[in-house]
Amino acid sequence: MGFVKRMSGLDRRIIFVIIGLAVIIPLLIPIGLPIIPTAPARATYDAIQNLPEGSIVLFSFDYDPSTMPELQPMAIAMLYHCFTKHLKVIMIALWPQGPQMAELSMQEVNKQLEAENFPLPEYGKDYVNLGYKSAGGLVIIGMATSFAGIFPLDTYGTPISELPLMDKIKSGKELQAVVDLSAGDPGIPAWVMVSRMAGYPQPPEPGSTDITGKMYLLGGTTAVSAPGFYPYLNTNQMQGLLGGMRGAADYEKLVNKPGTAIAGMDPQSIAHLVIVLFIIMANVFFFLEKRQEKRKAT
Amino acid sequence: MELTNISFWDFFGVWVAALLTLFIFSFLYKDNPFYKLAEYLFVGISAGYYVGYYYYNVLIPNFWIPFWQQGQYEYIIAVILGTTILFRLSRKSGWVSRFGFAFVIGCGAGINFITYLQSNAMAQIYGTITPLVALVKGENGGILLDWKNTIYNLVMIIGVTSGLVYFYFSKPHKGLLGVTARLGIWFLMVSFGASFGYTIMARISLLIGRMQFLIFDWIKMTWDVIGGKISVGF
Numbered sequence: 001m002g003f004v005k006r007m008s009g010l011d012r013r014i015i016f017v018i019i020g021l022a023v024i025i026p027l028l029i030p031i032g033l034p035i036i037p038t039a040p041a042r043a044t045y046d047a048i049q050n051l052p053e054g055s056i057v058l059f060s061f062d063y064d065p066s067t068m069p070e071l072q073p074m075a076i077a078m079l080y081h082c083f084t085k086h087l088k089v090i091m092i093a094l095w096p097q098g099p100q101m102a103e104l105s106m107q108e109v110n111k112q113l114e115a116e117n118f119p120l121p122e123y124g125k126d127y128v129n130l131g132y133k134s135a136g137g138l139v140i141i142g143m144a145t146s147f148a149g150i151f152p153l154d155t156y157g158t159p160i161s162e163l164p165l166m167d168k169i170k171s172g173k174e175l176q177a178v179v180d181l182s183a184g185d186p187g188i189p190a191w192v193m194v195s196r197m198a199g200y201p202q203p204p205e206p207g208s209t210d211i212t213g214k215m216y217l218l219g220g221t222t223a224v225s226a227p228g229f230y231p232y233l234n235t236n237q238m239q240g241l242l243g244g245m246r247g248a249a250d251y252e253k254l255v256n257k258p259g260t261a262i263a264g265m266d267p268q269s270i271a272h273l274v275i276v277l278f279i280i281m282a283n284v285f286f287f288l289e290k291r292q293e294k295r296k297a298t
Numbered sequence: 299m300e301l302t303n304i305s306f307w308d309f310f311g312v313w314v315a316a317l318l319t320l321f322i323f324s325f326l327y328k329d330n331p332f333y334k335l336a337e338y339l340f341v342g343i344s345a346g347y348y349v350g351y352y353y354y355n356v357l358i359p360n361f362w363i364p365f366w367q368q369g370q371y372e373y374i375i376a377v378i379l380g381t382t383i384l385f386r387l388s389r390k391s392g393w394v395s396r397f398g399f400a401f402v403i404g405c406g407a408g409i410n411f412i413t414y415l416q417s418n419a420m421a422q423i424y425g426t427i428t429p430l431v432a433l434v435k436g437e438n439g440g441i442l443l444d445w446k447n448t449i450y451n452l453v454m455i456i457g458v459t460s461g462l463v464y465f466y467f468s469k470p471h472k473g474l475l476g477v478t479a480r481l482g483i484w485f486l487m488v489s490f491g492a493s494f495g496y497t498i499m500a501r502i503s504l505l506i507g508r509m510q511f512l513i514f515d516w517i518k519m520t521w522d523v524i525g526g527k528i529s530v531g532f
Contacts, residue, residue: 070504137410138409193413227493231425244496244503246499
């Protein structure tokens with residue numbers, strides 16, 4: 001079999017091995033490629049940075065372990081940012097395993113804060129985990145009226161009336177920011193479509209830092225879904241968006257806390273380069289094979 | 299992960315997760331019993347886990363407690379409607395499920411009609427109303443042409459218009475309409491390509507996540523246990 005024909009029909013298992021090596025080698029021998037945060041990531045960071053101390057941020061953990069590599073680093077970096085700015089955090093989940101993702105994120109954040117001798121956030125005062133509630137958009141609508149009506153107990157079974165943080169806020173209308181870490185539906189589309197009409201505060205004007213009576217809607221999503229949400233960003237329905245592991249790496253860079261996302265950028269870049277080379281190779285050998293067949297025919 | 303001692307069950311759990319990961323990856327060579335074992339285990343455990351999870355986290359707090367402990371008897375209506383959906387499984391009585399589905403679809407359509415129209419149609423139309431020529435105030439107070447935003451706005455308006463023209467099928471795509479539709483196809487293909495590129499990035503990210511687990515959680519932890527840096531205890 002000629003070289004061109006052999007390369008055109010290359011066994012896909014060889015491609016799998018090469019892609020695998022393209023991921024493993026940069027993980028073991030980091031290159032340190034530069035990471036320049038994108039504008040949407042910077043907008044997300046600036047929004048949290050603009051919140052005054054004591055502001056209450058709602059984190060909606062709408063993902064499960066299948067998308068942890070992309071969304072967990074975002075959760076950890078954003079929670080770290082919030083706690084270092086002394087913001088208060090309410091965690092909810094519209095996906096069943098969201099509360100566990102929230103707990104795992106907090107364990108990692110506490111480790112980071114402890115390593116810097118930063119006072120650890122206290123459960124009940126600085127953050128609460130209200131757990132999972134089914135029905136997606138209806139939960140968002142219900143929270144606009146009352147948190148207690150939707151989440152009478154937190155994820156550990158404690159009545160929310162016994163949590164000091166929940167004395168400061170009774171409904172979603174008093175939130176300063178919502179961060180939705182979303183792997184699908186319910187998630188960002190539900191928050192964008194429902195929140196403003198349900199009575200949550202309106203977004204601040206583009207470029208404005210005055211957030212009195214306003215609410216940021218920020219999102220983190222898988223790379224698969226990110227292109228579909230950029231229209232929300234461009235129309236100011238969302239004020240920030242992190243897309244995939246790259247978005248998480250951008251945020252880790254902005255808060256200066258390198259984690260698994262930044263570590264994953266070298267293998268990501270190398271793997272993409274390998275894929276591009278394979279695509280070029282495949283096209284070259286495709287056209288060479290066609291030319292050979294034409295010559296044989298004539 | 300920096301640990302000096304871990305419990306046996308954590309250590310065992312990491313090994314089970316690593317082996318199952320490798321079993322799934324073995325499919326890349328060819329289908330085999332190890333892959334099948336991992337696949338069936340995943341399906342079975344997911345189903346069992348979610349039955350238990352939904353019983354304790356949905357049925358009990360959303361129906362059992364309000365109905366039996368708080369006297370909110372109106373919740374029985376929701377349970378009856380939900381139960382009718384299960385009749386879908388019966389060939390003879392499947393028609394009963396129409397009541398439950400009608401309620402779900404009707405409510406969903408009613409809520410989403412306005413919200414979807416607002417966020418995905420009206421807001422997007424509003425977002426495309428941008429100046430064809432973007433101007434900006436210069437340092438000396440004069441008005442300057444903002445090239446970047448002008449080109450961006452022009453590309454966006456041309457892309458949106460031509461893309462919409464492509465989906466206009468009431469007239470044959472000939473002449474000016476045909477040319478515009480053809481341009482629309484190019485914009486659509488470029489956007490699909492960008493979306494596909496993001497999809498590839500997502501899949502590579504998941505592979506990177508698994509490799510990070512295998513290398514830094516499984517192999518490194520096992521090496522440290524063998525080397526005595528980490529002790530495993532009950």
